[in-house]
């Protein structure tokens with residue numbers, strides 16, 4: 001007989017005090033969250049429901065301001081559970097959105113749950129599970145790309161890998177927007193930085209911060225040129241940098 005684990009956990013939950021529930025949640029590895037939470041994939045990006053909606057829409061609004069049109073092709077690097085993807089997919093013509101993420105479980109769940117939830121399952125997004133930024137495997141080239149809250153988790157050499165691969169799939173003049181925690185004090189500053197009430201960043205561990213010269217250096221020789229986009233309304237003070245593919 002099939003056991004409905006979620007129903008059992010739901011029943012038991014009523015009898016457990018909230019403080020105990022919180023401690024159990026914090027202690028359990030993230031992969032067990034799916035036992036009681038049908039939207040566990042959303043938990044792979046931090047925050048409340050409002051934060052989910054805010055950060056998803058913010059990315060679309062920002063890129064539209066930067067010139068994104070429905071006929072453009074967009075690559076969403078580290079697209080996660082499609083928090084922004086669902087908005088981009090809704091806006092772009094069918095087949096013009098591609099998303100890549102190293103987590104197959106999150107991406108598959110987002111495909112099953114978020115695409116129908118936002119009514120965009122017929123718009124043929126090109127979704128790929130890949131952790132090495134092998135964008136050529138998508139079989140498309142792009143006018144725009146975005147990596148929101150991705151470089152903030154990556155060491156510098158992994159960013160270099162991403163930029164080298166990005167140069168292969170960006171159309172001439174195409175732009176790759178990446179968010180970072182900025183270190184305005186330059187690379188000789190090795191301390192932590194309080195980025196917002198909730199976030200502290202570090203020079204050499206997650207969440208990483210970068211000074212602009214280090215990022216300029218990371219894209220040197222790749223065919224991309226970096227400029228600073230600065231503040232774009234991110235609630236935790238992530239700044240925007242833009243890598244443009246030379247024409």
Ligand SMILES: C[S@@+](CC[C@H](N)C(=O)[O-])C[C@H]1O[C@@H](n2cnc3c(N)ncnc32)[C@H](O)[C@@H]1O
Pocket residue numbers: 044045046055077078079080081082083084100101102103130131132133147148149150153
């Ligand atoms: C904080 S989430 C941001 C998700 C999404 N960009 C958004 O704004 O909702 C970071 C995402 O980057 C993905 N990621 C981290 N390293 C990656 C890599 N090397 N290749 C592909 N995805 C990666 C993680 O799996 C995660 O989904």
